[in-house]
Amino acid sequence: MGKYCVGSRVEIVGHEDGFWNSYFAATILRDDCIKFLVRYEKLKDDEGQKLQEEVGLEYIRPYPPKIPYKIQELDDVDAFDGCGWWRGTVIHANE
Template sequence: MDKYFVGMRVEVVGHEEGFWNSYFGAIVLRVDRTKLRVRYEELIDENEEYIEEDVAMKHVRPYPPESREVNYRMNVGDDVDVYDREGWWRGEVVFVFDGELMVYFHYMAGDDTEDYGTFPLDRIRIHQEVKEVAKGFAWSHVKVTG
């Protein structure tokens, strides 16, 4: 069974400086033995066309299932992804407000950019990790606290 196929929705995992711990939605256009041709869902070039590129399979994962189906409340210490700047950025909940969360982004620590941000719940998902299994992929929620 091919794990990736043309038309499949995937995320490209940020693998360059400034993009660590980020995930960008894309659609698979072509499948080769070691790479995929993808078209990003949100990223556009200077001509306002969706960016297409060849990406090594090790930098691609299937689009995760909706984490909103999980029946628990996010708490301080939870590992989350925040939708910002056309992608999902991994961070940790550090403060819970009414309807918003303050998130610390480890990947930016020491950089001149902002380490923290406050975001509404509709732009936050529980971070999920994926593992290849015999018949496809298995997902696990990363929940740090209780």
């Protein structure tokens, strides 16, 4: 049994131009041992339906838990903007 199974909530790293280092929430619909079929929570296809895509394991990470944390300057963070997560570094934190 693998790390992810059908029904798991995960994040998929952006793997097309303009989306590198961003992450998008998705649910695994199918696992055929080589590729996973996922359905994104926010991304839509041309017909306005939730986008589905086959991705390899290298594009999947676990959905993050909710952990209270005080953000500090120079922390590496993922920030939610639009419909995905983007990597960044904190340059100023309110005390």
